[in-house]
Amino acid sequence: MLYPKNSVDKLGFTEVKELIKAHCLSEMGQQMVDKIQVMSNYDQIYKFLNQANEFKNILVNDAALPIHHFFDIKSLANKARIEGVFLTEEEFYQVQASLQTVFAVIAYFSERERLYPNLEALFEHLPIEKAILKKIDAVIDAKGKIRPNASRELNEITMGIAKAEQEARKKIDHIFKAASSSGWTADGSLTVRDGRLCIPLLAENKRKLKGFIHDESASGQTVYMEPEEVFTLNNRVRDLEFERRREIVKILTVLTAELRPYTPLLLSYHSLLTKLDFVRAKALFAIDIEAEMPQVVNEARLKLFNARHPLLFLNFKQEQKTVVPLNVHIDDATRIIVVSGPNAGGKSVCMKTVGLLQMMVQAGLLIPAAEASVVGVFKQLFVDIGDDQSIESDLSTYSAHLSKMKAFVEDANGKTLVLIDEFGTGTDPQFGGPIAEAVLESLNHKKVRGMVTTHYSNLKIFASNTEGIENASMLFNNVEMKPLYRLEIGKPGSSYAFEIAQKIGLPPSVLNLAKNKISEGQKKVDTLLVDLEREKREIFETKQKLDKQQRRVNELQAENEKLKSYLDENKKVLIREAKEQAKNIILNANKLVENTISEIKSSNADKEKTRTLRENLNIELKKNTVKTEPIKQNAAADEELKPGDWVKLTDSETTGQVIELIKDNVVIAIGDLRTVAKKKRVVKVSRSSVPKDIRRNFNSHTSDFASFSPEIDVRGMRTEDALHAIEKLFDRALMMGFNNLKIIHGKGDGILRKMIRQYLKKYDQVDRMEDEHADRGGDGITYVYLK
Numbered sequence: 001m002l003y004p005k006n007s008v009d010k011l012g013f014t015e016v017k018e019l020i021k022a023h024c025l026s027e028m029g030q031q032m033v034d035k036i037q038v039m040s041n042y043d044q045i046y047k048f049l050n051q052a053n054e055f056k057n058i059l060v061n062d063a064a065l066p067i068h069h070f071f072d073i074k075s076l077a078n079k080a081r082i083e084g085v086f087l088t089e090e091e092f093y094q095v096q097a098s099l100q101t102v103f104a105v106i107a108y109f110s111e112r113e114r115l116y117p118n119l120e121a122l123f124e125h126l127p128i129e130k131a132i133l134k135k136i137d138a139v140i141d142a143k144g145k146i147r148p149n150a151s152r153e154l155n156e157i158t159m160g161i162a163k164a165e166q167e168a169r170k171k172i173d174h175i176f177k178a179a180s181s182s183g184w185t186a187d188g189s190l191t192v193r194d195g196r197l198c199i200p201l202l203a204e205n206k207r208k209l210k211g212f213i214h215d216e217s218a219s220g221q222t223v224y225m226e227p228e229e230v231f232t233l234n235n236r237v238r239d240l241e242f243e244r245r246r247e248i249v250k251i252l253t254v255l256t257a258e259l260r261p262y263t264p265l266l267l268s269y270h271s272l273l274t275k276l277d278f279v280r281a282k283a284l285f286a287i288d289i290e291a292e293m294p295q296v297v298n299e300a301r302l303k304l305f306n307a308r309h310p311l312l313f314l315n316f317k318q319e320q321k322t323v324v325p326l327n328v329h330i331d332d333a334t335r336i337i338v339v340s341g342p343n344a345g346g347k348s349v350c351m352k353t354v355g356l357l358q359m360m361v362q363a364g365l366l367i368p369a370a371e372a373s374v375v376g377v378f379k380q381l382f383v384d385i386g387d388d389q390s391i392e393s394d395l396s397t398y399s400a401h402l403s404k405m406k407a408f409v410e411d412a413n414g415k416t417l418v419l420i421d422e423f424g425t426g427t428d429p430q431f432g433g434p435i436a437e438a439v440l441e442s443l444n445h446k447k448v449r450g451m452v453t454t455h456y457s458n459l460k461i462f463a464s465n466t467e468g469i470e471n472a473s474m475l476f477n478n479v480e481m482k483p484l485y486r487l488e489i490g491k492p493g494s495s496y497a498f499e500i501a502q503k504i505g506l507p508p509s510v511l512n513l514a515k516n517k518i519s520e521g522q523k524k525v526d527t528l529l530v531d532l533e534r535e536k537r538e539i540f541e542t543k544q545k546l547d548k549q550q551r552r553v554n555e556l557q558a559e560n561e562k563l564k565s566y567l568d569e570n571k572k573v574l575i576r577e578a579k580e581q582a583k584n585i586i587l588n589a590n591k592l593v594e595n596t597i598s599e600i601k602s603s604n605a606d607k608e609k610t611r612t613l614r615e616n617l618n619i620e621l622k623k624n625t626v627k628t629e630p631i632k633q634n635a636a637a638d639e640e641l642k643p644g645d646w647v648k649l650t651d652s653e654t655t656g657q658v659i660e661l662i663k664d665n666v667v668i669a670i671g672d673l674r675t676v677a678k679k680k681r682v683v684k685v686s687r688s689s690v691p692k693d694i695r696r697n698f699n700s701h702t703s704d705f706a707s708f709s710p711e712i713d714v715r716g717m718r719t720e721d722a723l724h725a726i727e728k729l730f731d732r733a734l735m736m737g738f739n740n741l742k743i744i745h746g747k748g749d750g751i752l753r754k755m756i757r758q759y760l761k762k763y764d765q766v767d768r769m770e771d772e773h774a775d776r777g778g779d780g781i782t783y784v785y786l787k
Contacts, residue, residue, distance in 0.1 A: 002038060003407060007383040011356045011419075012311050016285075016365070019314075023284040026070035028270070029277030038362045040379050042298040048364025050118040053293040055283035056366065058116065060751060066104035069097035070277050077266040086253040093144030095259075095266070096136045102269045103128060105276065119279070123272050132262050139255050146248055154247045161240045168233035172197055175209070175227045184208055186222040196234055198224040282365055289313055290750050291366035294373040300415045300449055301376045302358060303329040307369040309353040310360075320747070322774050324485040326353055330449050334470045336418075336440065337451045338463040340492045341474035345483040347453040348385070348421050350474065354451055355383060355419045378449070380416040382408050398432070401425075405439050412443060418450030423459065433458045444468050460492035551767075551787075555739070556676065563675045567654070641666060646690050647682040655690055711742040719752060723759050733786065734765060740785045742772075747780040760784060 008014050017033055024030045039045050058065055071094035080087055087095070106128060109120050139150045148158040172190065176199050179185050184205035190197055193214035200222050206213065211227040226234065259266075285291075289310040306325040313323050328350075330337065339347045357367045361375045384404045408418055423436045433456045440459065443450065444466060454460070463469040471492040475484040641647070645658045647668065656670040665676050712729050714722035726743060733741055745752045760766050765786050772781035 001040075001380045003380070003382050003411070004404070007355075007381065008038075008359070010383055010385045011352055011359060012309075013356060013359050013363075015311055016356070016360065019288070020281050020285045020365075023281035024277055025067070025280075026072070026274070026277050028072055028074070028274040029070065029281055032274055032278040033281060036363050036365075038359050038381065039364070040362065040377060042296070042377050045362055045364060045377060046296050047118060047121075049293055049296060049361070049366065051122075051279050052282040052286060052364060052366050054116040054119050055279045056286050056291075058119075059280075059283055059287060062112075065276075065280075066108055067101060067276060067280065069094075069101050070273055071095075071098050072270070073098045073266055073273075074270040077263040077270065080256050080259050080266075081263050084253075086249065086256040087259070088252065089140060089146050089248075090144055092136055092140045092252070092255065096133065096140055096144075098269065098273060099133045099136070102272060103130065103133070105272075122275050122279075126268055126272065127265065129262060129265055132259060132265075135255060135258055139251060146251065150251050151247065154244065154251065157240055157244045157247055161237055161244065164233055164237045164240060168197070168230050168237060171233060172199065172227060172230045175199065175229065179205075179209065182208075186217075191224060193224045193226075196226045197230070198226050201225050286366040287749060287751070289368045290754070291368045292371045292373075293366050294361065294369060294371065294375045296361065297374060297376050299376045300378055300417075301329075301331040301374070302354070303331070303374040304354070304357065305370040305373050307353055307357055307367070307373065309349060309356065310368050311356075312349065312353075313368055317747075320774075320778065322771065322778050326350055326487055328354060328451075328472075328487060328489065330354075330417075330451070333468070334489075335447060335449050335468040336444055336463075337470050337472050337489065338423075338440075338459055338492070339451060339453045339472045339474065339487070340455065340460055342476050342483060345474035345476055346485040346487075347474050349485075350487050351419050351421060351451050351453055352385070355381070355417075358417060378415055378417040380412065382412060382416060382418045382450075384408075385419065385421040398425075402435075408448075409439060409442050409446075412446055412448045414447035414449075416448050416450075418443060418448050418452075420450070420452040423452040423454040423456070425455075432456075437462050440469070441466070464492070554787075559675065563670070566670075567652070641679065641682070641684060646685050646687055648685050649677060650681055650683055655685070710740065711744070713744040714752070714756075715744060715746040719755050722752060722756065726756060726759070730760070730763070730784075740783055743782045743784060744777070745780065745782065747778070750779070753779060753782065756782060 002008065017036055020036075021030045021033045024033060039048075055065075073095055076087060076091050076095055079085055079091075106123055106126070109116060109123075114120075139147060141147050146154075149155045176185065176190055179199060179201065184201055186200040186202050188200045191200060192198065196214060198214055199209075199211075201209065201224075203216070203221050203223055206223050206225065209225060209227060211225040212231055213223050213225050215224045216222060289308075290313070291310070294304075305327055307328070308323040308325055316323050324346075328337065339350060341347055357369060358375065358378065359381065360367050362377060362381075367373070367375070382404075384401060408420075412418060423440070425432065436454070436456060437458055440452070440462065447468075452459075460471055463471045470489055472487055472489040473492055475486045475488055641658055641661060643658050643660060646655065647658060647666070648655050654670060656668040656675070658666055659669050660667040662676075664679055666679055666682055668675050668677060668682070710729070710733055712725060714725060717725070722745070729741060743756060745756055747753075757769055760769065767785045767787045769785070770783045771779045772783065
């Protein structure tokens with residue numbers, strides 16, 4: 001139930017219906033759009049939403065549905081029901097084209113069985129009677145004209161007409177040539193007058209030929225004569241044409257009689273085409289406004305994420321602006337939201353967005369909000385927006401508001417959504433405020449859901465102290481004196497009356513006089529709200545900075561962990577190799593010692609032989625002695641470090657190249673890794689002392705790093721190609737340690753943007769995605785931030 005009846009106009013639902021009608025291919029579809037109503041049956045709402053969502057998926061992701069012709073075959077079926085009446089060639093062509101569309105659509109869904117169950121239900125149990133189409137095809141051709149061989153008689157008549165026309169033409173050509181050679185004809189060729197082929201004769205020669213004069217020129221010097229010999233042949237042609245027309249009527253009458261038993265089926269086909277046109281229009285409109293299907297629950301609650309007003313979204317889209325999204329929830333705990341804030345701050349738009357999206361969902365339309373949004377079903381929707389004063393009913397603006405409040409208080413219940421704009425205005429605030437508070441208390445007592453906008457301080461205080469009612473405010477930049485159009489639930493907002501008046505240029509003396517006229521308590525409340533909002537914004541900005549710093553700390557910690565793991569692994573490898581080498585040395589040493597002892601014994605400890613054997617032992621010992629040489633530093637070792645220098649960590653043998661200097665810290669590249677060390681922990685070494693394989697690997701990596709750009713332009717690409725290119729860029733960015741990517745995809749219908757974002761959501765490495773600033777491309781560019 002909607003109250004009042006003009007709520008659809010107040011919230012903009014009528015405009016939405018007009019935009020949907022513009023997408024209809026047939027008048028029947030437009031008539032169905034006109035009949036769209038807000039429903040309260042959960043099953044119906046869920047079914048209609050699924051139909052629109054499935055059709056949207058077809059338009060975006062599947063092959064085109066073979067919908068080419070939409071004709072009003074209902075009227076043709078009703079005409080065919082009448083005995084003795086026949087359908088014309090054009091009308092049969094419309095039936096023919098419509099049937100071809102119906103059968104093509106059914107075949108399309110048959111190939112995709114169970115893929116679109118809600119759309120398949122539209123023609124479930126609908127018989128496919130192709131006999132009708134065969135009978136029509138035998139009579140009517142693809143251009144909508146009757147076939148010459150539709151009957152034996154028609155074929156004979158058609159051939160007779162062709163033969164008579166050929167004879168007549170041949171005869172008149174012969175006469176025309178003879179008259180021309182005699183000089184009787186005027187300039188020009190054979191011409192048609194009154195549907196008859198005539199010879200143009202000079203007026204003075206008209207007695208020289210026998211025939212019938214059909215016309216003469218404006219000057220009277222030329223007459224147009226049909227020769228007597230041709231006259232009879234042309235009359236024969238005309239008679240045959242009359243016979244042909246009678247035969248066509250006879251054929252169409254018989255065909256109509258054959259069609260008559262199928263009229264109930266034709267009406268069913270008509271219903272299917274009408275519904276398809278209707279659902280198609282809803283899906284196209286959903287694509288226009290970037291709508292999604294929310295989660296629908298059979299409860300009186302809603303939770304909207306990134307919701308946008310569809311009409312405002314379309315207007316901003318034309319102006320290449322971005323709508324600030326709305327996040328709001330209304331449930332058992334937060335039943336009524338009291339929205340306050342400055343004028344022109346977006347309070348009314350916020351409330352209208354909630355009302356219009358709720359109305360759209362309950363009418364079976366997809367809404368411009370995130371898929372995670374939850375929308376319930378309300379049995380009643382009560383709206384009080386705008387000025388409804390009436391001269392005829394002798395109602396002032398405030399009286400009209402009170403009449404609605406009376407209906408709201410009497411008829412509203414826990415399954416009612418109430419929307420009230422500028423609650424309590426229109427009369428003396430001293431009395432309007434308490435009355436509004438009493439109405440609000442009564443609605444809250446009845447567990448009503450809703451949203452109201454107000455400037456009254458008593459309502460803000462009442463909301464902060466009452467369970468079930470929640471304050472909310474439209475944020476305002478009180479430094480630049482500009483609205484932010486963002487709803488924040490949990491605190492009331494200031495009206496910024498004095499600040500706005502000061503910016504406009506109201507004299508300070510007038511402002512001071514006004515400030516002195518308001519109570520101290522009201523001054524404190526308003527000042528407190530302004531300060532609270534400023535502090536909250538500062539806290540929010542500080543939190544953003546801290547979050548950014550924390551992300552950087554996490555990145556550095558991850559790099560250190562990776563580096564530690566890399567070093568630990570290398571250490572294990574070196575120890576393992578050293579042990580193997582030591583093992584081999586010991587084995588070789590044992591053999592050498594055993595051989596030496598054996599030779600000494602065999603030589604009876606001869607001194608010369610023994611000395612020679614000892615020298616051999618010393619030679620082998622020197623081979624396996626590790627030389628400890630100090631690190632050679634070139635003359636530049638004591639110089640100040642700079643990017644590009646090679647350094648070695650003092651507490652290890654690890655060598656790397658300086659990437660960046662930050663105060664007392666040095667950012668060092670070690671292979672594919674990055675690490676940060678204190679300057680005192682590194683020693684500068686010469687380039688020549690660095691092994692060639694390390695330098696080669698580093699140069700290769702540095703070249704890749706320098707040539708890599710974290711930006712890609714996929715405008716004009718097919719979706720698959722664009723995703724493939726983005727995936728390659730994404731892999732390289734992760735490998736090289738980049739923190740963000742810039743993807744230029746353009747605006748268009750927003751389909752490519754959506755597909756790219758959905759694709760990137762599956763990667764755990766993606767932290768978040770944001771639009772570019774509106775002045776630099778807006779939602780035509782996506783920034784991808786990596787963890």
